[in-house]
Amino acid sequence: KAGVTQTPRYLIKTRGQQVTLSCSPISGHRSVSWYQQTPGQGLQFLFEYFSETQRNKGNFPGRFSGRQFSNSRSEMNVSTLELGDSALYLCASSWELRGGPTDTQYFGPGTRLTVL
Amino acid sequence: AQKITQTQPGMFVQEKEAVTLDCTYDTSDPSYGLFWYKQPSSGEMIFLIYQGSYDQQNATEGRYSLNFQKARKSANLVISASQLGDSAMYFCAMRDGSYDKVIFGPGTSLSVIP
Numbered sequence: 001k002a003g004v005t006q007t008p009r010y011l012i013k014t015r016g017q018q019v020t021l022s023c024s025p026i027s028g029h030r031s032v033s034w035y036q037q038t039p040g041q042g043l044q045f046l047f048e049y050f051s052e053t054q055r056n057k058g059n060f061p062g063r064f065s066g067r068q069f070s071n072s073r074s075e076m077n078v079s080t081l082e083l084g085d086s087a088l089y090l091c092a093s094s095w096e097l098r099g100g101p102t103d104t105q106y107f108g109p110g111t112r113l114t115v116l
Numbered sequence: 117a118q119k120i121t122q123t124q125p126g127m128f129v130q131e132k133e134a135v136t137l138d139c140t141y142d143t144s145d146p147s148y149g150l151f152w153y154k155q156p157s158s159g160e161m162i163f164l165i166y167q168g169s170y171d172q173q174n175a176t177e178g179r180y181s182l183n184f185q186k187a188r189k190s191a192n193l194v195i196s197a198s199q200l201g202d203s204a205m206y207f208c209a210m211r212d213g214s215y216d217k218v219i220f221g222p223g224t225s226l227s228v229i230p
Binding site: 033042043045048056058088090092102103104105106107108109110112 | 151153159211217218
């Protein structure tokens with residue numbers, strides 16, 4: 001079974017631009033979560049989508065948004081990029097109907113975004 | 117509030133030796149799951165092992181085992197017979213019934229020395 005895939009793997013953008021990252025979950029997985037990882041802040045939860053609905057949201061500004069499609073694929077968008085948005089963006093998928101304590105997340109390889 | 121603590125920012129271990137990576141957690145929910153992930157320099161987070169709060173036995177997966185001490189709220193990862201490929205960041209994570217999101221600790225950097 002194919003794992004979680006993320007595209008693109010690397011991106012270089014300039015301040016003020018916007019960017020869209022894509023995530024395809026493991027086949028059959030219905031939940032997709034996004035995380036931002038930086039050396040200073042560690043892993044921070046962005047949002048989670050289930051059945052095309054945002055179920056949870058982290059403490060990020062409105063410039064960060066996402067969506068999920070009917071095939072469970074997800075995209076996240078960052079508008080008006082800032083230097084501090086440079087990070088590794090990780091997508092994770094999980095299977096269970098409703099996220100619970102046993103719901104294991106499986107991660108993709110990440111998209112490394114550099115903002116100049 | 118939920119919290120994960122990993123007090124060892126970096127560790128070294130000799131190849132073929134065993135190593136324990138510490139993790140303590142805090143939650144008021146009696147139902148929770150604990151996870152360990154490995155992140156090599158390539159960046160991908162690799163799921164290693166899971167322990168449920170109601171599991172009677174410590175979880176094991178190959179060379180990985182979890183030393184689960186519920187009363188102390190600790191879930192230490194034990195890697196037996198370390199290999200050079202075990203050099204990576206290791207993250208402890210938790211999800212409980214109160215919140216749908218997973219929270220991660222700051223991670224421990226493990227270096228295996230030949």
